[in-house]
Amino acid sequence: MKGLMVVCPSCGSLNRVPQERLGDKAKCGKCHAEILPDHPVNLAAASFNTYIQKNELPVLVDFWAPWCGPCRSMAPQFEQAGRTLRGRVLFAKVNTEEEQSLGARFQIRSIPSMVLFKIGKEYARVSGAMGAADIQRWLAAQGV
Template sequence: MVSSLHVVCPHCTAVNRIPEERLTAGPKCGKCGRLLFAGKPIDLSQANFQKHLQKNEIPFLVDFWAPWCGPCKMMGPAFAEAATQLEPRLRLGKVNTEVEQNLGAELNIRSIPTMVLFLNGVEKARQSGAMNSAGIIQWVQGHLR
């Protein structure tokens, strides 16, 4: 029996069912036809956050940041680099807490940058403070063992 996973399209938010062995084969969205994984974090908003959280059956790593935050600016490229190595086994997203203040408040984000790792819609781990890409990858892999 082939095991499949639900993956939310980063472009149109359609939920796609992908055979697990095809995750690394460049799967495309059945609705919009675009790649489900582009090797970069997606921008998250109040409108699409819950769908990605609840419907993705792959781990979901979110960076909460703000444009005025120096450490956030330093970590941004590292988070993007980590996405190139962690996708498609993980969905990575970014929440601008300046724009999405309610989302930050709902999740009790008290300092930025803060990364939150979700598994099956539930918070698995949280880390505040800037990290380099190797540190991000190591932190994620440590929590998914």
């Protein structure tokens, strides 16, 4: 049975998901949490590397901060794009106030900034608040 490896956002376990089931509400084989949630996953420094490097689906990370007005206004748009693209792209968020080391590591100079990762490698990035349709168009332009 061929499928894609997907990291459980709750326990970090690897799960093989058949491609035809990527749109389903697949559950983790270890903790039984949903592994393809319809909302962005909050990443901390401890879980970041595993989630980014082990997922075979592209991961779009929104680097944001709670005091940032454009970040707050983009949050529901980011979530909406995540629901629309569920099973094709994983959506995650990093609070740069709480995870300053990740902001520094990826040289985040303005927020919101979105970074697209493909199998652990940074593939593309864009800064500034975007609507859900703009996020989807940007991802399509990246071949996602």
